[in-house]
Amino acid sequence: MSLNKLTIKQAHLGLIKKEFSAVELTEAVFGQIKKEDKQIHAYLTLAEELALSQAKKTDRKIANREKVGPLAGIPVAVKDLILVEGIKCTAGSKILENYIAPYDATVVKRLKQAGAVIVGKTNLDEFGMGSSTENSAFGATRNPRDLERVPGGSSGGSAAALASHQCLAALGTDTGSSVRLPASFCGVTGLKATYGRVSRYGLIAFASSLDQIGPLAKTAEDAQMVFEIIEGKDEMDSTSLNPPTENNPAKVSIKGLKIGLPEEYFIEGGDPEVEKSVKKAVAQYEKMGAQVIEVSLPHTEYALPAYYIIQPAEASANLARYDGIKYGLSEPANQLLDVYLKTRQHGFGDEVRRRIMLGTYTLSAGYYEAYYLKAQKVRTLIREDFAKAFEKVDVLMTPVSPTPAFKLGEKTADPVAMYLSDIYMVAVNLAGLPGLSVPCGRVGRLPIGLQIIGRQFDDEKILQIAQAYENVSA
Amino acid sequence: MKLSEEQVEHIAKLARLGLTGQENKKFQKELSSILDFVEQLNKAKTEKVEPTAQVTGLENVSRQDKSLAKSRKETEKLLKLAPQTKNGYVKVKAVL
Numbered sequence: 224m225s226l227n228k229l230t231i232k233q234a235h236l237g238l239i240k241k242e243f244s245a246v247e248l249t250e251a252v253f254g255q256i257k258k259e260d261k262q263i264h265a266y267l268t269l270a271e272e273l274a275l276s277q278a279k280k281t282d283r284k285i286a287n288r289e290k291v292g293p294l295a296g297i298p299v300a301v302k303d304l305i306l307v308e309g310i311k312c313t314a315g316s317k318i319l320e321n322y323i324a325p326y327d328a329t330v331v332k333r334l335k336q337a338g339a340v341i342v343g344k345t346n347l348d349e350f351g352m353g354s355s356t357e358n359s360a361f362g363a364t365r366n367p368r369d370l371e372r373v374p375g376g377s378s379g380g381s382a383a384a385l386a387s388h389q390c391l392a393a394l395g396t397d398t399g400s401s402v403r404l405p406a407s408f409c410g411v412t413g414l415k416a417t418y419g420r421v422s423r424y425g426l427i428a429f430a431s432s433l434d435q436i437g438p439l440a441k442t443a444e445d446a447q448m449v450f451e452i453i454e455g456k457d458e459m460d461s462t463s464l465n466p467p468t469e470n471n472p473a474k475v476s477i478k479g480l481k482i483g484l485p486e487e488y489f490i491e492g493g494d495p496e497v498e499k500s501v502k503k504a505v506a507q508y509e510k511m512g513a514q515v516i517e518v519s520l521p522h523t524e525y526a527l528p529a530y531y532i533i534q535p536a537e538a539s540a541n542l543a544r545y546d547g548i549k550y551g552l553s554e555p556a557n558q559l560l561d562v563y564l565k566t567r568q569h570g571f572g573d574e575v576r577r578r579i580m581l582g583t584y585t586l587s588a589g590y591y592e593a594y595y596l597k598a599q600k601v602r603t604l605i606r607e608d609f610a611k612a613f614e615k616v617d618v619l620m621t622p623v624s625p626t627p628a629f630k631l632g633e634k635t636a637d638p639v640a641m642y643l644s645d646i647y648m649v650a651v652n653l654a655g656l657p658g659l660s661v662p663c664g665r666v667g668r669l670p671i672g673l674q675i676i677g678r679q680f681d682d683e684k685i686l687q688i689a690q691a692y693e694n695v696s697a
Numbered sequence: 698m699k700l701s702e703e704q705v706e707h708i709a710k711l712a713r714l715g716l717t718g719q720e721n722k723k724f725q726k727e728l729s730s731i732l733d734f735v736e737q738l739n740k741a742k743t744e745k746v747e748p749t750a751q752v753t754g755l756e757n758v759s760r761q762d763k764s765l766a767k768s769r770k771e772t773e774k775l776l777k778l779a780p781q782t783k784n785g786y787v788k789v790k791a792v793l
Contacts, residue, residue, distance in 0.1 A: 325775055461758035462753060543713075546713075548779070579714060580705070584732075598738060
């Protein structure tokens with residue numbers, strides 16, 4: 224078996240048993256990239272030199288019989304929205320085309336400390352705004368399972384790199400769906416953690432009350448290993464926090480687990496095969512002793528509209544920093560105002576400009592209460608829906624998206640059609656809960672994802688629940 | 698909600714985004730259809746509901762305000778990212 228096809232756990236065992244070296248593992252990954260990535264286009268920047276020097280460090284440690292952690296020598300890809308010192312960070316945007324990151328994001332610092340090998344930076348929808356990775360200023364990424372189709376977005380490069388064995392794990396970011404959707408479309412596991420559990424320091428800001436960095440991996444067990452390294456309060460991110468109590472459940476038992484199926488997430492209109500696969504996975508949990516209970520999240524229909532007010536509003540404020548003065552693209556002009564206008568007109572793509580204008584509009588005088596304040600109130604109702612459901616059940620299970628991966632170009636002409644891909648996921652971000660996508664079958668060769676949603680801070684628990692399913696379905 | 702050409706122009710100006718006439722037309726149509734979509738919220742009953750701005754409940758988080766003595770290397774790294782500099786400063790067009 225090629226080394227780049229191993230899981231983190233398998234690779235770790237091979238490394239400490241000295242069956243192969245970290246340099247060999249890294250070279251296998253770069254070999255695969257050179258072979259595959261011309262057609263998939265998962266990476267924007269490769270960091271081969273940095274990667275090999277990191278791999279050598281781990282090899283030296285192993286040769287010296289030092290103890291190494293589970294991520295030591297493991298090649299990891301990083302979404303190009305997260306800073307890696309000295310490496311370009313474009314956010315998939317022309318406006319940051321030549322931006323060299325001046326420091327490491329906290330998650331990258333923690334990965335490096337754990338000995339992980341940073342392979343390179345992966346493609347994305349510009350600033351994370353999209354569900355297909357077609358909104359990248361540097362060209363779309365293709366789905367390794369079917370090259371005519373999108374990998375999902377916005378962390379499409381990370382998911383596609385992983386699914387085509389061009390890394391052993393990857394970091395993505397999820398503001399409304401962006402880890403879970405590509406994980407589901409590419410057939411890998413991805414976690415959107417409880418808001419605040421992973422530091423956002425060094426993550427290029429999109430919608431700050433929703434953004435979370437999360438791992439993508441070949442198995443839930445691998446995802447948990449990455450999560451354990453990157454999670455935890457960070458004094459550089461004042462919104463980060465640790466769970467109030469040590470909630471590392473030694474072993475979650477599926478027997479007696481109460482699974483809620485929200486009726487609003489199983490409605491006509493999606494691909495019936497998707498619902499069938501999800502129900503089959505739930506039946507599998509039932510066989511393992513779980514109890515399945517119908518629940519209702521009555522404000523579900525308002526989640527996506529509320530999200531499309533709150534998220535662009537925050538984005539319009541966050542993206543005001545790209546002014547052509549401090550860094551990034553700068554278009555010459557005679558007057559300062561024209562520098563702003565031209566730089567931002569030419570630097571941002573259509574989707575980014577749409578969201579900036581939408582956010583500017585809903586926050587502007589006379590509209591704030593009707594749109595933004597209303598959406599914030601609906602956000603409260605959505606949180607309360609979840610709180611009520613979690614009085615009756617331990618986790619919720621739903622489809623990740625109503626359909627499997629769609630074709631390139633299929634939804635680019637209609638923004639609202641594209642937004643609807645995220646309909647089952649955005650409520651999780653609005654409520655700040657943990658949610659993950661785990662593969663649960665296929666339509667033809669296209670993977671389907673099961674979404675597992677947990678209570679606040681139950682990240683480890685939902686990862687273990689996903690793992691229990693993987694163990695029996697593998 | 699249909700946005701007019703003038704409204705889109707006004708929003709773009711507030712957002713400091715340059716716009717061609719053709720782009721204006723395209724955004725009128727697209728923004729209007731997104732606004733139609735989000736206006737579903739009008740049906741939601743929100744009397745007596747408090748707004749949610751954040752989900753962690755954390756407030757007034759602070760850390761020690763220690764100055765980091767920046768090395769010349771660090772300063773140069775940041776200045777190198779700026780499009781225009783002069784004598785170690787970021788250069789900006791005259792505001793007035």
